[in-house]
Amino acid sequence: MTTTAGVTRRELLRRLGIGAASTPLWIASLTTLAEEHALQAAPAIAAADWKPTALSPEQNETVIALSELIIPRTDTPGARDVLVNRFVDAALADADEVDARIFCRGLAWLDTRSQELFAAEFVKATPEQQTALLTILSSDKNKALEDQIGVEFFQAIKALTIVGYYTSEVGMKQELHDDGQIFFAALEGCTHPEHGGTAPTAPATKKKS
Numbered sequence: 001m002t003t004t005a006g007v008t009r010r011e012l013l014r015r016l017g018i019g020a021a022s023t024p025l026w027i028a029s030l031t032t033l034a035e036e037h038a039l040q041a042a043p044a045i046a047a048a049d050w051k052p053t054a055l056s057p058e059q060n061e062t063v064i065a066l067s068e069l070i071i072p073r074t075d076t077p078g079a080r081d082v083l084v085n086r087f088v089d090a091a092l093a094d095a096d097e098v099d100a101r102i103f104c105r106g107l108a109w110l111d112t113r114s115q116e117l118f119a120a121e122f123v124k125a126t127p128e129q130q131t132a133l134l135t136i137l138s139s140d141k142n143k144a145l146e147d148q149i150g151v152e153f154f155q156a157i158k159a160l161t162i163v164g165y166y167t168s169e170v171g172m173k174q175e176l177h178d179d180g181q182i183f184f185a186a187l188e189g190c191t192h193p194e195h196g197g198t199a200p201t202a203p204a205t206k207k208k209s
Contacts (some may be wrong), residue, residue, distance in 0.1 A: 027159060034163050087168075102152075103153065
């Protein structure tokens with residue numbers, strides 16, 4: 001397998017569907033930037049005195065909840081354990097202002113929609129309710145205009161979560177059995193059946209349910 005940075009990036013974006021005609025440009029732009037700066041952001045992400053800079057504390061909690069639903073803890077650490085939320089915050093801090101604003105609009109939309117459906121903000125909804133809402137947003141059949149902000153947002157948060165997780169030490173070494181280089185060739189994205197994902201084809205220890 002060729003493992004140059006350029007090939008890795010193209011393969012990751014292809015697997016995520018980023019850059020496809022159906023993918024909004026802001027998601028492609030945000031995800032590409034995040035992947036390019038993943039390793040450089042590592043020291044800041046690990047800082048003991050870390051605080052979100054692009055996200056509010058409330059938005060940060062929502063990103064933590066979302067990322068853990070996308071890649072939950074099983075026999076190996078989940079997205080929360082490897083601080084994917086900090087990766088997302090760093091990506092947004094470096095992103096185009098318009099792209100970051102659209103992402104944050106999606107976070108606000110998610111809370112509003114959760115309030116409408118469950119009378120609770122997303123982080124205060126039950127796990128079953130959270131999964132139900134994400135199932136709505138991940139469905140290929142969802143063409144409802146009122147859901148399109150959420151549909152796009154879920155594409156973005158899933159892409160950022162995957163990039164953040166699989167460029168972490170856990171993601172590279174435990175999940176993909178990497179020796180320090182980044183391998184994305186077998187990465188298929190979220191493997192939750194209810195989110196429309198498929199299992200990785202490369203050897204991996206993590207089983208996503």
